[in-house]
Structure formats: C-alpha cells, structure tokens
Amino acid sequence: MSTKLSGNMLIAQSGGPTAVINQSLIGAVLEAKKHAQIQEIYGSLHGIQGILDENLINLKMETEETLEEVAQTPSSALGSVRRKPTPEDCATIFQRLEKYNVRFFFYIGGNDSAETAHIISEEAKKAEYDLHCFHICKTIDNDLRENDHTPGFGSAGKFVAQAFMGDDLDNRALGGVKINVVMGRHAGFLTAASALARTHEDDGPHLIYLPERPFAINRFIEDVEKTVQKHGRCVIAVSEGISDAQGTPIVVKGATTKEVDSHGNVQLSGTGALGDILSAEIKAKTAITRVRADTFGYIQRSFAGCISETDAKEAHGVGATAVKEAIAGTRDGSIAIKRKDGEKYSVEFTRVPLENVAGHTKHMPDSFINKDNNNVTPAFIHYATPIVGKLPTIGKLKAIPVEKS
C-alpha cells in the first residue's frame, strides 16, 4: 500500500469511558486539521457500531471552542461500544470506509479496542483496502502492555486517592471497618492508587487487596483483626477483580447469574455485591460491630471535576501522535506512553505494533506488591505519584491532650 495516502479520517471511541478520553479525541482532531492529506474528519458514534450503521458525524464542523470544552469533559463524546468485529463486520466496515473514502482510522480504547483495531488492520490487508489504522491507548485499569501507564488512569487514580483521603478521615471519626471496592478488572493499579491518599503515619487504607494475588477469606479476616488491634479501626481497598486461588472472581462466586460481553469479559462493576460479601464475612467471623462497604462504581472513571493535569495532557498527546504517525506514512500501530529515564518525570509517545497490545492484560509487577500481599510498596508510590498529580492538603490537629486534673 502507499505510505502517503490521502483521504478522509474516521475516529471512534470504544470500551469504558474515562475522564480524559475526549482529550485524545480532540488531540487527534486538532492535529488532523493541520494536514492537507486529511480532508474530512468523521466521528463514528458508538465505536465500530457507528460505521456498520452509517452513523457518522462531521467533526470538522465543530468550533474550536466546542472542541476545547469537549476535551475537558469526561466520558466518550462519540459514545462507546463493546463489540469485537467478526470477518463479516469487517467486510461491511471496508465497504463503508470506501464509500466515505476513509484512509485514516483511529480507535481510542483499551486492550479490547486494540484487538478490534488489530483485526481491522489485518482484515484490511487481506481485503487490500489501503488504510492507516491506529489504536490510541486509554484505560483507567492501566493494564495495557508496552505502556508505562495509560491515559485515564491518572484521573481515576486521583479520584480514588481523594475518595480514600476523605473516607479515611470519616472512618477515623466514627470507627469500625470500612471496605471500598475499586475498579480495575484483573489489574490492581487503580486499587493501589488508594495508597496515595496516605499523608500521615496511621492513615488508611491500611490494607490493599489486588487481583494479582489470590484472595483467601481467612487470611483477610486475620489481616483485618490485626489492623483493628493496632489502629482501633481499619480502612480497606479491594479490587473488584480479586479472585480465589483457582482464579474465580470472589464477586462471581457470590452471584447467581453472570453477564459476559463479546470480548468474553465478565461483569464485575455496577453492583455492590463484593463489598456486601466481604462485609458479611467480617460481621460473621469477628466481634467487630461497625462494618461498612462502598463500591466506588462508575463515577470513579467519569466524575466531572476531578482530572489529573498530567493525565489530560498525555491523553491529548497520544491522540495527536497517532495522527502524526499516520501522516508520516506508518501503516498501523498503537500509540504507547513510555517513561523516560531521569530524576524528573517525563514521557514520550511511541508507536508500537498492534499485536503487542491487542487483547493482552498487563498486571502489577511484583516489585509494587508487599510480601504479605496486602499492601503496595514504596516503588509503586514512586511510580504513581507523578501520574496522579497534585492532591488536596489534609490538615491534622496536633491534638495536645488536656492533662486530667
């Protein structure tokens, strides 16, 4: 195929929304507007579904002001979908793309969306349809291979940290055990970000359970009792994806039915079941009376007004980079964030092969998990701090006791 195609561009969003996924969209659109090789800029509504249904919008007709506002707005402005294209879908997709003379295709999403982009790219080769096909990384789960971290993680991590900051103070005020269930599927990064909430010696979360380690109820109960003995209270971060030694998610063990999408993912979010299961276990097996569980749920990925500046900037950057790569003649790829060596935090955006990212899950490295499997290490804090960015200051009274007269 020609390495210097000219034609129209189509961009879409897929998978779970994030607080900064629109930064990537707008980053790509603004970059595309600079290049004569790209004429029209189409947005497909609800990922590849919009191509199949010919449900496209004209992004060149949006004002700069609207684009800027949308960039700063959470969730996927083009709508999203969870759909893995079949070979038949691909045939229809190429018909549509040809009809609209689309030669530049950008798909913003996580590892399932990278898989979709990979399938489309491979099928396009087979079909001899000339196309620049790029995946633009995003996911709050932070589980994409090749990436130091992914856009969306920083802002969701900031939400999780700020939630734990306040909730730890809440638990300090009223006591007992507090469990918070955090998203992240089978990767523990977002749950681990709760550790950034700690600013004083005895701050929670005191225990952090990650899906990278098998979860055993008895061990959990022991950990909770030990923490209550030490601190008189206990704040716990639990990943929604924690699973037993056989790999079965704890929430699925407690459920009567399960829901699976076309990529084969089981529903882990959108229910308070896991928190309630763990809370019931503590009530049943210990003498602790006040036990509460919250599930942060969808608001942790789309909350309006809690965005990491670093995250926003990087999300914009990967979008723009994808377009630059395509304009430079690269046929396909996924844009990844690499951290540069050096004392000061800095990153670069690089093209990596689609197959390196597609469908794979990156997990927390061992160096980020403590040996007791119930907390993170200083190495994780060092890693996550610049990504999550500035957090509120937590004031504490010196609390000098009045002498008992």
Add this chain to the structure above:
Amino acid sequence: MSTKLSGNMLIAQSGGPTAVINQSLIGAVLEAKKHAQIQEIYGSLHGIQGILDENLINLKMETEETLEEVAQTPSSALGSVRRKPTPEDCATIFQRLEKYNVRFFFYIGGNDSAETAHIISEEAKKAEYDLHCFHICKTIDNDLRENDHTPGFGSAGKFVAQAFMGDDLDNRALGGVKINVVMGRHAGFLTAASALARTHEDDGPHLIYLPERPFAINRFIEDVEKTVQKHGRCVIAVSEGISDAQGTPIVVKGATTKEVDSHGNVQLSGTGALGDILSAEIKAKTAITRVRADTFGYIQRSFAGCISETDAKEAHGVGATAVKEAIAGTRDGSIAIKRKDGEKYSVEFTRVPLENVAGHTKHMPDSFINKDNNNVTPAFIHYATPIVGKLPTIGKLKAIPVEKS
C-alpha cells in the same frame, strides 16, 4: 444564671461527618480566641464520649496555620459519635465540665446532636450548672427545621451533581439503565441535588425518587420503561431512604438483619443492597439488558477536593455566630441559616430555640416535587443552585450528521 459567664469553652462534633464540619469548628475557635470571657478552649474527642472519658485536647495550642488547614479538610477533626446522653451521662458530664471550669459548650451536628445539646441544656438547668449551651447546625441530609439549608448539604450536593454529570455522560456512551443511590436518610434534598447535573435537554437524571413519596416497584418499572422508550437509556437518582406506603424502607425489606443506633436510626448506608434490589427488579420485569447500580456511599459526605465555597463560608459563619451569641449572654440555642428575601442569594445566621430543631426531621416541601412523584420542580433548582455553587462546564459536540451517501 448569670448571663455573662466567664470560664473555659468545650466544643465537639457529633453524627455523620461532612466536608465542611471543620469550618464550623474552626469558625467557633477563632471567634472564641477574640474574647477574654473565654479562657481555655477544649476539644472533646468523639462528641460527648470524650467528656465522659476525659479525652480532651487543647485547641488554643494549635497554630493558625494548622487551624486554617483543618478548616479546609473534610470529616470531623475531633472525631464523632452517635450517642444520646442518659440522665446518668449528664450527671457525669456536669462533674467533668465543672472540674475543667467549662461554661461554654458547643455541639456541632444534625438533629440528633441538637437533641443531645437540648438534653444537656435542660439537665444543666435542673442541676443548676451554669452553662452556655449551643448546637451548631450541620448535616448533608439538609433536614433540620428552622434552617433554609444546613452546612454540609452544599458540598455533598456538589459531589452528587458532579457525579451525575459524569455518570450521565457515561450512560449516554454505553446505554442501558443506571441507578445511583444517594444518602439523605428520610429527606430527599441530597438526592434531589442530582438534578443540578442537567445542563442539556435530554441530560439525566431522568427519574428522581425521594423518601417524601411512597415508593411502588410497579410504578418505578413503568417510569423506567417509558424513559428508555423516550431517550433510549435511563439514569435514575434514588434516595437511600425510599420506603413503601407503610413507611418501611425498601432496603430494610430486602435485608435479613438491621442495625440501629442509640437515637433509633436504622442503618441505610454502607451497603449496595438497595441498588442491587432495584436493579434485579428491572432485569426481572423488563427486557432491558444493561442495568447497573452504584451507591455513592460515604464518599459523598467526605470527599476531599469537592467543596462548595458558599457552604464552606456558611459553615464557618454558624460556628462563629454560636460563640458570639454565647458571649452576648444568650443561655442556649441552635444556630440556624435563614435565607434573606431579595433577588440575590444571601443568608443570615440566627439563634433559634433548641427544642425547635432537636430530634425533628424537615422534609422536602411539596413545591419541590413534581406531580408524578418522580422528579423535582424548577422551584427546587432555584433553591439549591446558589447553595451548591459553581459546577464544571460540560462540553457537547454539535454532532452534525454526515449525509448518508
């Protein structure tokens, strides 16, 4: 009793924490430092429990910088408690207060805390213990009589509105039905604040269920189906306190055990049960496949970094006003927020009798609830907007469709 007492001051916090309850604490402390009538300033840890246990701290030894930081920090810096004093407790309390020469007593909290302050004030009269005894209003539930609104509601309302802003966009991206359970006990104000999230015509929440109206499952299912027909999706705000026509909370109906505090309050928060019950009903009774439920939980009252400026200022003001009233010679009372007449929003802080606030619950007035009992009215929006304050801008694409060629 003398109307110009001189002696030490004791202040404490009680009930559920809020994002601005420390503003009231610091407002009172800073005001007290101006008056020679007040010598020492003691903080009692965990409400009246700290008096009973002689667990006091010296607030005069805190630096101005610490006080300022604490004012801006969520949750109760002195710790909290849910305890209604018995006559025996009161006898011990007066022994302690006399020992520490306390003549100024301030209790920051909701209607249960007002009841505690009322009991202490009445028992002090009987015991002929000279004491200025004040309740300082706070509660995210916004359910205190005599108050136009209460400190804590504005910031929690801001959290709820921002959460719904993002979550509505999230639902727009992926479709289906989304239920969010909001705090507020038996008052609907905080759930109603979700309506402030709407900035565009078809924005959610599309349905709002308040505890002021009986909740009927069949009617709920009908409402949801109608909304999905109209918008292709549905975002719902549900108060944790919704109850059936007999007044039994829906979450209690589905529970096997229940937990009650010494004021007689049943546990409504800290579980995902209500959301899961409603979600299961929709799945069972309709053809809608994607149904998710989140419970905002404790983070909505203590989230770090989501504070209404108006709320913070007013919380500070009621704290300072309580001290001024006591210094001026008023024996006891509760400090209430009254809204002034006029086009521009403004308030004043007034002393009202303790018995007017103690133990009572204020509910949403009829004028704030629509006739279908599933939404709020413009009157509510007008009421709540200045209290919650500035919200993020939500950008929307014009989304001009590409003509099908």
